[in-house]
Amino acid sequence: MGHLEAGHLEYYLPDGRVLLGDASFRVADGAVVALVGANGAGKTTLLRLLAGELQPHGGTVSVSGGLGVMPQFVGSVRDERTVRDLLVSVSQPRIREAAKEVDAAEEKILTVDDEAAQMAYAQALSDWAEARGYEAETVWDMCTMAALGVPYEKAQWREVRTLSGGEQKRLVLEALLRGPDEVLLLDEPDNYLDVPGKRWLEEKLKETRKTVLFVSHDRELLSRAAEKIVSVEPSAAGSDVWVHGGGFATYHDARKERFARFEELLRRWQEEHARLKALVLRMRQQAANSPDMANRYHAMQTRF
Ligand SMILES: Nc1ncnc2c1ncn2[C@@H]1O[C@H](COP(=O)(O)OP(=O)(O)OP(=O)(O)O)[C@@H](O)[C@H]1O
Ligand SMILES: [Mg+2]
Incomplete structure (x- = not known):
């Protein structure tokens, strides 16, 4: 729902x-x-x-x-993000958070491979499982198979900019349509x-x-x-x-009718405006000869 x-x-x-x-x-x-x-x-x-x-x-x-979102730029990705980055970016927030944690822990373990880094990595993987990251990877496997013809395991590190525009779109559409x-x-x-x-x-x-x-x-x-x-x-x-x-089949006629209605309203407003203007002109002439008409003339002017 x-x-x-x-x-x-x-x-x-x-x-x-x-x-x-x-x-x-x-x-x-x-x-x-x-x-x-x-x-x-x-x-x-x-x-x-x-x-x-x-x-x-x-x-x-x-x-x-x-809420799942496909931004307009998908199809023209030119930076260094990978297929995995793209799939993570259109996932639910908890998956995005857990993926960020795994990335950071992996980076750490590659630079300072001490016990703290190993503990952090183990924790990140456990959080990934908790966020149902492995289930998401199973869905992404179907997506890369459908869009690129290769399993996720092989496709995940490929740079998105090496995919064609249509492949980029298809991949994200598969993920959103199959996603939660x-x-x-x-x-x-x-x-x-x-x-x-x-x-x-x-x-x-x-x-x-x-x-x-x-x-x-x-x-x-x-x-x-x-x-x-x-x-x-x-x-x-x-x-x-x-x-x-x-639907779209009747949209253009509805749009034309809408504009015609506005034109009609504008025409009526212009007619009314012209009528009031003529009235004010007449009153101005009469006001010159009568104090009572002068008051009505001033009241009338405020309607413009
Ligand atoms: N940060 C910004 N500074 C100045 N103008 C902006 C900014 N962001 C959007 N605009 C302007 O707002 C208007 C609407 O842009 P938007 O991208 O929403 O249009 P669109 O309907 O999606 O068009 P398209 O069909 O080309 O994708 C445009 O005139 C755009 O130049
Ligand atoms: Mg747009």
Whole structure:
């Protein structure tokens, strides 16, 4: 069981620009929802706010069920992290902590191999077992077999930058989809995937029982995998976030209707404004001849 909710989120960029003015939406238990919008609209920032990586300047985030996150950079890793580092980084916090302890203890034993270092290493391994690290490694073995065709034992020390973009994505997707977290945030999971890879992802998103919010620019994936669309529209007063309750097939019409509705509201407002302006002009002329009209004229001016 899991869910995700953003309530009136506000976020300002370091230069003071409003990126999100008032973003609210909910992803219900088991729903697969897409987050769409133009480049720079604020999708990645919104996911980082939901993941707790950034703090909002206003509003609330609520998540139930563990949260698993695939950042947008997966696929273009260029640093020295290994397959094991990558798999650890998308694991639950207790696994991440225990892995850090094992790394530190191993480093120590390689430099000062005294009794204290050996004790610390034994403790780290015991904590790894306690955190169910060995069970995680069994799952990672299935992931490396599926994504890279090699067992975890062989794949774990390989540098991620030697994997293709699609292999990096597939590896992290395998880990998150097979992992224990109930809520997944996926930032452009299909980027770098070839056509069979995209079809695979589509199937996985359709069959998973997890709660998923994913960002994509791919129309086909969006129309096949998303039940609902959260749309981020950039505007001068901060991006506007609205929810289309149907799939991507009806999203464009809903968006057009929404803009048409706004245009209609704007047209009505302009008509009303023009009517009031004409009224004020008439009153101004009459006020010149009557003190009673002068008071009504001043009251009317405040409506602008
Ligand atoms: N630290 C920062 N300083 C200044 N501007 C920033 C910062 N972080 C993000 N931005 C700006 O915020 C806007 C939203 O960025 P974000 O990465 O959330 O967009 P996005 O919708 O994910 O775009 P894309 O589809 O290209 O991934 C962009 O205009 C970006 O330049
Ligand atoms: Mg992005």
